[in-house]
Amino acid sequence: MTAMPPLTLSAAVEKVMRLAPVIPVLVIEDIEHALPIAEALVAGGLPALEVTLRTECAIEAIRIMKQVPGAMVGAGTVLTPDDLSRSLDAGAEFIVSPGLTPTLGQAALDAGVPFLPGTANASDVMLALEMGFNRLKFFPAMAAGGPPALKAISAPLLAAKFCPTGGVTPENAAEWLALDAVLCVGGSWMVPKGKPDAAKIEAAARVAAGLAR
Numbered sequence: 001m002t003a004m005p006p007l008t009l010s011a012a013v014e015k016v017m018r019l020a021p022v023i024p025v026l027v028i029e030d031i032e033h034a035l036p037i038a039e040a041l042v043a044g045g046l047p048a049l050e051v052t053l054r055t056e057c058a059i060e061a062i063r064i065m066k067q068v069p070g071a072m073v074g075a076g077t078v079l080t081p082d083d084l085s086r087s088l089d090a091g092a093e094f095i096v097s098p099g100l101t102p103t104l105g106q107a108a109l110d111a112g113v114p115f116l117p118g119t120a121n122a123s124d125v126m127l128a129l130e131m132g133f134n135r136l137k138f139f140p141a142m143a144a145g146g147p148p149a150l151k152a153i154s155a156p157l158l159a160a161k162f163c164p165t166g167g168v169t170p171e172n173a174a175e176w177l178a179l180d181a182v183l184c185v186g187g188s189w190m191v192p193k194g195k196p197d198a199a200k201i202e203a204a205a206r207v208a209a210g211l212a213r
Ligand SMILES: O=C(O)C(=O)C[C@H](O)[C@H](O)COP(=O)(O)O
Pocket: 025, 052, 076, 077, 078, 096, 097, 098, 118, 139, 165, 166, 167, 168, 186, 187, 188, 189
């Protein structure tokens, strides 16, 4: 793949972030769950799906979820260039990481893939900006200080826009989405552990998709 210049990649990340107010963060324990979960989330209005590489079947889940019309499937918990390349081989359309290392950032730039690196403080954001990334995850959002922390961090770093993730809930999502620096939030609450209940997942997705921003 030809590497895209960083600005184009930022626009591509922003497109993913603007698909819906919430990006579901998914931990797929059983490959049989992948299709019903993706179908229910997309039906409920959440097309961007982040499949975390925390389970054995995550890479296969990316392949399967991509079959759902309208789904935009990305990989989360991408920690190394090897994780990144396995995700891309499976067809991941965007990459999310809990943090940022120069090695991983460079691998994402070389691959020309939309990349949402995790940041938790001003230095993290400055490193990301230095590398050409300005659409960022804020992680762990609540533990790192919640909305007041992100408001303070983003005030001098105007180029950066965020997807807070980690401790975001249906109760606090609106407060995050009201911040100027926030384009969307990430969260796992729409899909509880265990055998998926498609109707419940779709209903939770519909509420999440209806959040104002
Ligand atoms: O796996 C990753 O790449 C992460 O960075 C962590 C996830 O974003 C959070 O674990 C989601 O947090 P909750 O919505 O509080 O469950």
